[in-house]
Amino acid sequence: MSRDPWAVRSSGAEAVRWKRCGASMAIAKAERLMNLALCLLGTRRPLSKRELRASIEAYLEAASDDAFNRMFERDKDDLRELGLVIETVENLDGEVGYLARRDSNRLPPITLDVEEAAALGLAARVWQQARLAGAASGALQKLRAAGMPEAEDAFDDRQSALEPRIPVHEAAFEPLMLACRDRRPVTFEYRNSTAARPQERQVEPWTLECWRGHWYLAGWDRARGAERVFRLSRITGRVRSRAGAFTAPVPDVSTVRETVERWAGETATRTARIRLRTGCGYPLRARAASARELGGGWDELEIPYGHGLDAWLVEFGPDVVVVEPADLRADVLDRLRAVAEG
Numbered sequence: 001m002s003r004d005p006w007a008v009r010s011s012g013a014e015a016v017r018w019k020r021c022g023a024s025m026a027i028a029k030a031e032r033l034m035n036l037a038l039c040l041l042g043t044r045r046p047l048s049k050r051e052l053r054a055s056i057e058a059y060l061e062a063a064s065d066d067a068f069n070r071m072f073e074r075d076k077d078d079l080r081e082l083g084l085v086i087e088t089v090e091n092l093d094g095e096v097g098y099l100a101r102r103d104s105n106r107l108p109p110i111t112l113d114v115e116e117a118a119a120l121g122l123a124a125r126v127w128q129q130a131r132l133a134g135a136a137s138g139a140l141q142k143l144r145a146a147g148m149p150e151a152e153d154a155f156d157d158r159q160s161a162l163e164p165r166i167p168v169h170e171a172a173f174e175p176l177m178l179a180c181r182d183r184r185p186v187t188f189e190y191r192n193s194t195a196a197r198p199q200e201r202q203v204e205p206w207t208l209e210c211w212r213g214h215w216y217l218a219g220w221d222r223a224r225g226a227e228r229v230f231r232l233s234r235i236t237g238r239v240r241s242r243a244g245a246f247t248a249p250v251p252d253v254s255t256v257r258e259t260v261e262r263w264a265g266e267t268a269t270r271t272a273r274i275r276l277r278t279g280c281g282y283p284l285r286a287r288a289a290s291a292r293e294l295g296g297g298w299d300e301l302e303i304p305y306g307h308g309l310d311a312w313l314v315e316f317g318p319d320v321v322v323v324e325p326a327d328l329r330a331d332v333l334d335r336l337r338a339v340a341e342g
Contacts, residue, residue, distance in 0.1 A: 037079055172239050185243075186239050290302045310332045
C-alpha cells in the first residue's frame with residue numbers, strides 16, 4: 001500500500017482522506033480512535049498493522065515499533081469495549097490483518113413511534129446544565145442516526161412553545177448525584193435557616209429531587225440518626241466523599257419522593273391562616289383554599305400547611321403575617337431573626 005494519503009469509502013459514495021502534516025504535536029486519543037475505526041470500517045479487506053501505521057498520522061509519531069504496538073493494542077481494546085466488532089484475520093502469507101465488517105456493526109432497527117420519539121427528544125432537552133447535558137444530547141443524536149423519527153413530527157410548532165428545563169445552579173449537584181449513584185457517604189457544611197453558622201452534616205445520600213425549581217437531597221443523617229432532607233442551595237463549600245458503606249437501609253424511591261414533597265410543603269397536613277398585603281404574593285394566592293379582603297391594604301388567606309411552609313413564607317418578607325397556627329408563626333419569626341442577625 002502506498003504511503004500517500006489513503007482514502008476509504010465510509011458510505012460507499014464519498015471518499016474520506018487523511019492528509020499528513022509536518023506538525024509534531026500528538027494527536028488526541030479521541031481523534032486517533034475515530035481514524036482507526038474509520039479505517040477498519042472502510043476497508044474491503046483486512047489491514048495489517050503495517051498498513052494501519054502508514055495510514056494514521058498518530059501512529060507515525062510513535063517513537064518505536066514497541067510504542068506503536070502498545071498504542072495500537074490499547075486502541076483496539078478501547079474500540080471493542082465501545083462496542084465495535086473487530087475481526088482478526090490471517091492471510092495466506094501468515095500476516096495478521098484487522099477489519100470491522102459493516103453488517104456486524106450495524107445497529108438493530110429502532111422501533112419507536114412518533115410519540116415515543118417526541119418524549120425522548122423532550123427529555124434530552126430538559127437537561128441544559130451539568131454533565132448530563134452532553135450525555136443526553138449524544139444519546140439523542142445516536143438514536144436519530146439509527147432512524148428514530150424526529151420529535152417535531154409529533155408536535156409541530158407546539159413543541160417549541162413547551163421547552164421545560166431542570167435548573168442546576170448549585171455546585172453540590174454533581175458530586176451529590178454521583179454519590180447517590182455510587183452509594184457513597186458524604187459530608188458538607190449546611191446552612192440551616194435557624195442557625196447562625198453552617199454546620200457539618202454527615203449524610204448517606206439516597207436521591208435528588210427537584211421541586212418548584214429547587215433541588216433537594218434526601219438521605220440518612222448519621223449524627224441525628226434519622227431521615228433528613230437538605231436543600232442544595234443551603235449547602236456551602238465542597239461536598240466531600242467518605243469511605244465506608246451505608247449504615248441505614250435505603251428506602252424505596254417513591255417513598256423518598258413523598259418525603260421530599262412533604263418536607264418541601266407539597267403534601268399538606270393542616271391549614272394555615274395568613275395575612276397577605278394586597279397585590280402581593282400571587283404564588284400564595286394560587287394555593288389558597290379561601291381568601292377575603294380585610295381592608296387597609298391586607299387580605300386574609302387560608303393555605304395548605306405542610307413541612308417547609310415557614311421557609312417559603314419567609315421569602316415574601318414583610319408582605320406576609322402568620323396568624324395561626326402558633327408553631328408556624330414561631331418558625332417564621334425564628335427564620336426572620338436568623339436572617340436579620342446574619
